[in-house]
Amino acid sequence: MGLTGKLVCQGAECKCMHGNMPDKLIVETQSKRYINDPENSNKLMATNKEIGQPFEAKTFGQCKLQPTPSGYKPCQPNITEWTDFYDKVKLEDNGGYPLLEGSKATCAISGAPCVNITFHGQTGEPSESSFEEAEEDALCQVNPVVNPTEINKKNIYQGISAGEYDDNIYGYF
Known part of the structure; x- marks a missing residue:
């Protein structure tokens, strides 16, 4: 077959x-x-x-x-x-x-x-080895926000804020 x-x-x-x-x-x-x-x-x-x-x-x-x-x-x-x-x-x-x-x-x-x-x-369920074995260019194309070299660091979100809330707009800006 x-x-x-x-x-x-x-x-x-x-x-x-x-x-x-x-x-x-x-x-x-x-x-x-x-x-x-x-x-x-x-x-x-x-x-x-x-x-x-x-x-x-x-x-x-x-x-x-x-x-x-x-x-x-x-x-x-x-x-x-x-x-x-x-x-x-x-x-x-x-x-x-x-x-x-x-x-x-x-x-x-x-x-x-x-x-x-x-x-x-x-x-599909990615594991830590998925990131370790993946090519950096491929990871950046799949998720441009993630920096593969930062994945294993303790706090990859340090310094990122959600922005300020504005009552006139329903969300963040």
Whole structure:
């Protein structure tokens, strides 16, 4: 396959095209491989082995494929397989391949790929080493107010004031 995209981790938001609400993916097939999680605490890498009901609430709301006289039956997803995963890396822990943000799951009810990943679950969180390892020019372009050489000093805000308050203007000048 050789697909590209962001890796998916625990907490990724998923949506079924036949349901009316999202649910969050949980990873239960491995417990060692974390991504974008320096403390290895909650961002386990999701793989194509997350089958059955690998979701927090275990529902996507009401299932449009299961009508009843009063509406629809509650969705109870039963994932049978994932497609469009990254097949270049195989985890030893569970023999699975990493899911990508473009991966899709097949539910036993629909018999076709109907569950999409709407948010991969990764979040950026800069650490002290992020500033130490970054190029000074790049830091200045991302945040021109921050002087990278001053980051490790105790009070980088010394000498900076918010200005004087003026009652005629709603704010500072």
